[in-house]
Amino acid sequence: MKTSKELYIVDDSEDHRFIIQNIFSKFLPSYPVRLFRGAKELYELLILQADVNYQGGLPGLIILDMKMPVIKGSDLLRLLRQTPDNDKMSWKTFPIVMMSSQSSPQEIAECYQAGASSFFTKPTDYEELKILFRVLCKFWLDYNRLPSKIS
Template identity: 55%
Template sequence: MDKKEIYLVDDSADHRYLVRTIFKKFLPNYHVRFFQGGNELYQFLILQSSPEYTGRRPGLIILDLKMPAINGLELLKLLRRTPDNTETQWKTIPIVILSNNNSNEIINRCYLSGANSFFIKPVEFEELRFMLETICHYWLDYNKLPALTQSQPEQKPAELDLEE
């Protein structure tokens, strides 16, 4: 099965290095594309929206919250407003926020802006490794996203048949 790509956006070269090391050594089955900031990811999204783009599509996006230019919260809002195309449903791609800030106000703003999860960045290497393993297994191996459809009409919850 062709795994979708993980996009990790973090302005800290040290943190990107740690995460790269963890994926190479402990999570080699996942493919990660690293971005130094929101501007870099946004430019890549423009490239990816081209019909000629044949690269991997994101299955999970991990955002640092505190970054220069476009911070994680602004980037989250931008991603959630990005129009879907025939290959990618931006509104349903899991987006995980990593931050050193554990203020309830920030956490609430992230969830209200479309975050699927919010994690405090671990200080210890093993904790970071365990957290990344958990995030990847949950969002990429176990979680089920809606199938990509061209123009399926929206259904109201009352109209859904939940009988199995």
């Protein structure tokens, strides 16, 4: 199934972004993915996309790394959930998934309290990561239905 919805992934690790790009280009080419180094880079694009004259594509799912320098993932999540809705995006219900290589029960709870749609631990095994991204894309981009504002 070909989707027009883009997957946005924010991860400060250059190595992890390289691995993700490799997985999508080799095994999941029907899913457009855009990788970001940090929260600021993503938020600047989202501000541009909120403009009434913006003509480009919009994300169908955002995956945020929990532990990033400057702005951690849960803080960016909280900021996105507080962003006013517009005619293109409903930020209160938009799917935002959190990921981390390691996390405490308190950090997981913090993410859900901030409005996470889901939370997963990054697999260290390449095959497991490939399977996880396939499942995430299938569910959130193919099967999940969003309000008509952004679907």
